[in-house]
Amino acid sequence: MASTTFRVFRFQPDSGDLESYHQDFSLDHEEKTTVLDALLRIQNEQDGTLAVRYSCRSAICGSCACKVNGKTVLACMTQVEEAKAESGSSTLQVDPIGNFAPIKDLVVDMTSFWEKFKAVKPYLIPDGPAPQKERLVPKAAMEKVAKESACILCAACYSECNSLAADPEFVGPAAFAWGYRFAADERDAQRKNRAKLYSGQHGIWDCTRCMFCNERCPKGVDPRDAIEKLGAIAFQEKVTKDKGARHAKAFLISMRTGGKLNEQLVGGLTDPVGGAFNAPLALRMLQKGKLPASPLTHRVKNRDQVTKLIKNVKETI
Amino acid sequence: MPRQFAYYPGCVAEFSSKELNATTKALAPLLDIELLPMPQATCCGAGDIAEAKPNLYLTLNVRILSEAEEMGADILTICNVCTLNLRRANKMVREDPRLLEQVNGELVNAGARPYRGTIDVTHLLWYLATEEGLSLLEQRGPKGLGGLRVAPYYGCQLLRPSSVMGFEDPDRPQSLERLITALGGEVADYDGKTRCCGFPIILAREEVALRESHVALAGARDAGAQAMVTPCPLCHLAMDAYQRKTEQLMGEEYAMPVLHLPQLIGLALGLPTQTMEFKRHFTSVDEVLQTVGA
Ligand code: SF4
Ligand code: SF4
Ligand code: FES
Numbered sequence: 001m002a003s004t005t006f007r008v009f010r011f012q013p014d015s016g017d018l019e020s021y022h023q024d025f026s027l028d029h030e031e032k033t034t035v036l037d038a039l040l041r042i043q044n045e046q047d048g049t050l051a052v053r054y055s056c057r058s059a060i061c062g063s064c065a066c067k068v069n070g071k072t073v074l075a076c077m078t079q080v081e082e083a084k085a086e087s088g089s090s091t092l093q094v095d096p097i098g099n100f101a102p103i104k105d106l107v108v109d110m111t112s113f114w115e116k117f118k119a120v121k122p123y124l125i126p127d128g129p130a131p132q133k134e135r136l137v138p139k140a141a142m143e144k145v146a147k148e149s150a151c152i153l154c155a156a157c158y159s160e161c162n163s164l165a166a167d168p169e170f171v172g173p174a175a176f177a178w179g180y181r182f183a184a185d186e187r188d189a190q191r192k193n194r195a196k197l198y199s200g201q202h203g204i205w206d207c208t209r210c211m212f213c214n215e216r217c218p219k220g221v222d223p224r225d226a227i228e229k230l231g232a233i234a235f236q237e238k239v240t241k242d243k244g245a246r247h248a249k250a251f252l253i254s255m256r257t258g259g260k261l262n263e264q265l266v267g268g269l270t271d272p273v274g275g276a277f278n279a280p281l282a283l284r285m286l287q288k289g290k291l292p293a294s295p296l297t298h299r300v301k302n303r304d305q306v307t308k309l310i311k312n313v314k315e316t317i
Numbered sequence: 318m319p320r321q322f323a324y325y326p327g328c329v330a331e332f333s334s335k336e337l338n339a340t341t342k343a344l345a346p347l348l349d350i351e352l353l354p355m356p357q358a359t360c361c362g363a364g365d366i367a368e369a370k371p372n373l374y375l376t377l378n379v380r381i382l383s384e385a386e387e388m389g390a391d392i393l394t395i396c397n398v399c400t401l402n403l404r405r406a407n408k409m410v411r412e413d414p415r416l417l418e419q420v421n422g423e424l425v426n427a428g429a430r431p432y433r434g435t436i437d438v439t440h441l442l443w444y445l446a447t448e449e450g451l452s453l454l455e456q457r458g459p460k461g462l463g464g465l466r467v468a469p470y471y472g473c474q475l476l477r478p479s480s481v482m483g484f485e486d487p488d489r490p491q492s493l494e495r496l497i498t499a500l501g502g503e504v505a506d507y508d509g510k511t512r513c514c515g516f517p518i519i520l521a522r523e524e525v526a527l528r529e530s531h532v533a534l535a536g537a538r539d540a541g542a543q544a545m546v547t548p549c550p551l552c553h554l555a556m557d558a559y560q561r562k563t564e565q566l567m568g569e570e571y572a573m574p575v576l577h578l579p580q581l582i583g584l585a586l587g588l589p590t591q592t593m594e595f596k597r598h599f600t601s602v603d604e605v606l607q608t609v610g611a
Contacts, residue, residue, distance in 0.1 A: 071488050087489070162473075162513040166528035206522050208529060209364045210513035211401075211477035215487055222478075231368030243521035251365040255377070259359040261328035266520070281562065288597050290333040290558065301356040305380070308427035313373045 003028050004080055006038060007093040011102045012049065020102065022093065023047075029080065035094065036064050036075035039106075051105035059218060062154030066106050067095040072159040074218045097159035099168070113155050116171045120179035120198065127189035141186045148181035148226050150219045157213035157223050169202040173213035173223030176204060180226035183233055184317070195230070195239040204230045205244020232317040256310055259300035263291055322393035323385035323436075324352035325403070327550070328360045330395055334550035336594035340579040341395050341441065343592045347457055348445070348582075352393070357384045361402035364517055378406030379420045383432040391437040393444065395579065397549035401474040403438040405481050410434060440475060442548040442578055443484045446492035451499050459585040461501030463609045467581065468505040468542035469493030470533055472552040473513050487511065493546060493578075500585035505543075509536030514555035527563045530555045534563060534571040544574040544605045546581045553577055557599045574602040584609050 004027055011020040025042045036054055043050040055061040057076045064075040069087040075094075083092055100108035126135070142149075157173035164170045176198065183194040198204050204227050213223040231248065234240060240249055250266040285291045300306065330337040345352050358381045360366075367374040381403060385392045394400045410417040411434045421431035444450055469490075476487035485492055490511065494504045512533055515526030534556060537545050547553050557575040564570055576584075580593045590611050595602045 086486075162515075162529050163518070163525060165532070166515070166525045167522075170525075206518060206525060208513050208515055208526065209517045210473045210529075212473075214478040214480075228364065228368050228371065232371050235369045244518065245369075247521050248365040248369040251360070251362060252369055255360055255362070255366065260331070261360045261363075263329075263333050281558070284599065285333075285558065288558075288599065289335065290554075290597070300359050302429070305357075305424075305427045305429045306359055306377070309376050309380070309423060309429075310373060312426060313370070313376050313423050315370055315372050317371060 001028055002031050002033075002081055004038065004084065005091045006042060007091055008039070008042070008050065008105070009093075009095045009102070010050075010105055012051075012104060014104065024091075031081055033080050034076050035066075035068055035073070035078045035080055035083065035092065038080055039075060039094065049105075051103075051107045053107050060152060062152035065097050065154040065156045065159065067093075067097060067159065069093055070095075072097055072156045072216050074154060074156065077218055097155055099158050099161060099164045100155070110155065112168065113153075113158060113172075113174070116175040117153065117178065119171065120175045120182075121190070121194070122175075122178040122182060124182060124185060124188050125190045126187050135187050137186060145181045145184050147221055148177045148223075151177050151181075151217075151221045151223075152219055154218065156216045156218060157221075160212040160216055162210040162212060163206050163208045166208075167202060167206065170206045171198070171202055171204075173207075173217075173227070174221075176207075176230060177221050177223040177226040180230050180233075183230060191233060192237040192239065195234040195237040198230055199234050199239050199242050199245065203242070204234070205242050205247075229317055232315060236315065236317065252310070255306065259303050259306045319346070319349045319351040321351045321353055321390045323355050323388050323390040325355055325358055325381065325385075325392050325394050325399060325438075327394060327396035327399040329550040329554070334553060334577070334597075336597045337395060337550050337553070337577040337579065340577060340583050340588070340593045343588055344579050344583055344586070347586055347588070348453060350393070350444075353388055353390055355381070355384050355388070361399045363398050363402065367402070374402075375406050375409060375416075376420050376423050378403055379410055379417075379432050380424055380429050382407055382436045382438075383424065383430045385436045386432060387430055391439060393439055393441060395441050395548070395577075396551070397440070397472050397474040398551055400438060400440045401481065407434075407436065407438060408481055440484075440548060442475070442492055442496070445582070446484075446495050451495060454496075454499055454582070454586075457586055459500055460587045461609075462497070462581070462585050463501065465502045465605060465608045466505045466541055466543045467497045467502045467576075468507060468537035468540055468545045469497060469510050470514075470537065470545045470547045470552060470556065470575075471511050472547060472549045473511070475548055476511055493548070496578075496582070497546065500582065502581075502585075505537060505540040507533075507536035507540040507542075509533035514549075514552040516551040516555040519555060519559065523562075524566065526555070527559060527566045530559065531563050531567045531569070534560065534573055535567075535569065538571045538573055542573065543608060544576050544602070546576045546578055548578045550577065560600055572600065574598070574600050574605050576602070576605070584611055587611075 054064040515529030519526040
């Protein structure tokens with residue numbers, strides 16, 4: 001038997017209390033108990049008003065995501081004793097997932113998450129009339145989208161997405177993992193349209209690469225990698241007007257000119273009209289010697305190899 | 318015998334943040350490190366080339382690894398982004414012999430040397446934050462940081478994804494804390510230390526990026542830090558060069574000096590302040606220098 005104190009986030013606005021707080025519950029439990037089982041026992045044995053969302057108890061439905069000692073996990077997939085050992089704390093603080101408004105205790109309002117999910121058109125849109133039989137797809141083609149197909153929409157990735165915290169309208173990791181899953185499916189005929197749909201404001205170029213989504217995803221979906229692959233699809237489809245895409249293009253040009261990043265080129269090509277490199281900051285950058293005087297600086301030895309690679313390497317995304 | 322490394326400072330430390338490169342080079346002999354130049358090494362492409370041309374991105378990074386292999390030395394970096402990209406490419410080809418073969422085919426066609434997969438990539442922070450590194454610092458008899466209260470700022474790409482980086486727990490990292498303490502500083506702890514500085518999108522989505530760096534800057538300030546320290550030149554640009562813009566956007570003041578990791582070590586070991594080129598910083602470090610008696 002083990003014993004644990006659970007410091008649980010409480011918020012019960014329907015009872016008239018609009019303030020949230022943490023409440024401690026002590027529980028004696030088996031060594032091998034999950035956080036979800038512990039919460040359900042607290043609900044059954046100590047406080048029937050505790051609100052927890054769950055369904056499958058086996059890491060499939062995606063409804064039990066919450067934060068345990070600050071880290072977003074699936075409650076049904078997380079052993080209490082392991083979480084204690086990992087965080088080095090005998091108390092487990094359980095909070096609702098981040099970047100969402102709590103409705104009641106650990107239950108959050110996921111409306112925005114579903115809206116964004118719908119907005120990426122998460123279904124196949126083939127061309128022409130449906131075939132007589134099912135559409136057969138070679139195994140290799142499905143392997144391309146196997147990781148992303150494993151997403152269970154638990155929102156663990158959203159919970160700590162840094163771009164989302166700064167901009168609640170960012171479409172975000174899970175929706176883009178689904179977006180890639182369809183954009184890269186050879187039965188789908190909307191590759192270019194999808195590239196356009198995903199490339200706007202709050203789209204793929206808003207991802208700040210904080211890597212929290214890859215770190216947190218309990219299913220190994222690696223949504224950040226899916227966003228990266230959507231960028232490559234945008235390039236293949238020549239959907240490169242967005243400032244984010246221009247920034248990536250500037251890197252390529254910079255690589256072609258000298259093999260290294262040239263700050264002046266990248267700044268100028270990303271946003272020729274103003275933006276971040278607007279006058280006062282650019283001036284101070286120049287004064288501090290933080291912008292090169294010429295776009296032709298930085299040349300690596302054996303640059304011809306780089307030129308050849310840029311010319312020869314084929315993209316297979 | 319000094320430990321030899323193939324030195325990959327990355328593009329930013331070679332230009333925009335020259336002070337970082339200069340300090341690292343000046344520090345190396347004091348740390349028993351010999352930094353071997355890599356004249357053929359290109360930019361790692363950051364996340365940008367990966368987002369546009371993933372196969373090219375992989376091949377360019379493997380070409381860099383191959384140059385180090387030819388030199389017979391592991392790679393040492395001083396940038397989070399370079400570390401992630403080089404390690405990621407290394408992991409990809411080491412785990413997939415067919416992919417390595419394919420990439421090597423491209424390299425050989427372009428006249429470059431094929432890669433055998435024998436190189437490790439480490440960051441200066443990781444090299445120094447081991448028992449060995451810390452005892453090396455102690456032997457150097459640091460004059461110390463005089464109790465300077467320093468907020469460690471890790472940023473993202475040196476911690477995550479841990480499957481590629483793997484030096485320490487990405488949620489509870491301790492390497493910077495260990496260094497700060499070993500050098501006679503005090504740690505100002507705060508939640509924002511593992512969050513994003515926003516730099517990757519600062520040119521494309523400035524406001525979103527500045528809102529991100531605000532979290533770390535405000536966190537460090539509220540924890541009573543006299544300075545922040547970072548192992549990444551891009552985080553440094555976001556926190557230092559853009560600090561005033563963030564202040565303007567958020568309507569708050571941070572007045573937070575931001576030190577590159579080698580500068581913090583340099584201060585503790587008594588490296589001349591001119592060598593560390595603090596004049597290239599946007600936010601003044603004068604008070605920091607006073608506190609440590611530099
Ligand atoms: S990508 Fe991973 S973390 Fe995000 S919703 Fe899907 S399964 Fe959950
Ligand atoms: S890498 Fe991008 S999508 Fe993933 S959590 Fe960070 S900002 Fe969000
Ligand atoms: S209860 Fe279904 S994923 Fe945890």
